[in-house]
Amino acid sequence: MKRARSTSPRQTRCDNCGQLTPAYNVVNYGSADQGYKQLCGQCFNQEAARLDGLVDFQDARFEPVSLVDCAGKAHKFHFRTRLFGPGVALDAFELRRGYPAGYRFQIIGEPEGDLLVLLGRLVEKMRRALSIKHISRGTLGLQIADRVVQGLIGWDDAAEGRVPLIVVDGRAITWEEFGRMLMTFEGWQFKLEIRDKSEEF
Ligand SMILES: [Zn+2]
Incomplete structure (x- = not known):
């Protein structure tokens, strides 16, 4: 036992x-x-x-x-x-x-x-x-579902904190992986807004 x-x-x-x-x-x-x-x-x-x-x-x-x-x-x-x-x-x-x-x-x-x-x-x-998913799985792996991504900036032990581990849809995504997803939009513009954990977008 x-x-x-x-x-x-x-x-x-x-x-x-x-x-x-x-x-x-x-x-x-x-x-x-x-x-x-x-x-x-x-x-x-x-x-x-x-x-x-x-x-x-x-x-x-x-x-x-x-x-x-x-x-x-x-x-x-x-x-x-x-x-x-x-x-x-x-x-x-x-x-x-x-x-x-x-x-x-x-x-x-x-x-x-x-x-x-x-x-x-x-x-x-x-x-x-x-009720929303910002990331979807497509033929090329994980992709940004609809041009807007909302998530949390987390600590990546593997990167010793040099780059973040982001959490989107409750899923941990490495900075590298996120960069790869952004490359679908190469040449496009983006806007980054940072908010406190308690605030809503
Ligand atoms: Zn106590």
Whole structure:
């Protein structure tokens, strides 16, 4: 019989509540003179709310949700709330081998607002994004489907961060591969606009 190991390498025990927490929900909190603590997202938010005097801040822990994209593929999204001074960020992301990868979404709300309402708005935004494909597979491999590409600038370990790994339609695409796709339009013009993760185009 196989036994699950109690501590997987991607889990960290929260220094405050003792809960095993996946790496994506751990915050290294503190200062150089007072030392650092590894806090789970909930303990970090509690601490941030206390420091900012946000007595009405209500944290929430949302269960993963599966959404289907326009090609019929299901994507399982995990959620994370993060309080930061003037706002609260609600993130949705897919996981691959325990790390955020694929589609990633964020929405920012009022720290003392209703997180359930914010979640509703985030899910709407996710549905809108999942209903469009910017990349399609043609006879020449992956191609830009309709002249507009929207995605996320990610880190490429293989390139040691010299060039990005971009994420389009929840799919990781190397800079080289993206360059190849652009060559279909050789001689055409393009416009590049960069936006914060929480903003919409
Ligand atoms: Zn904790």
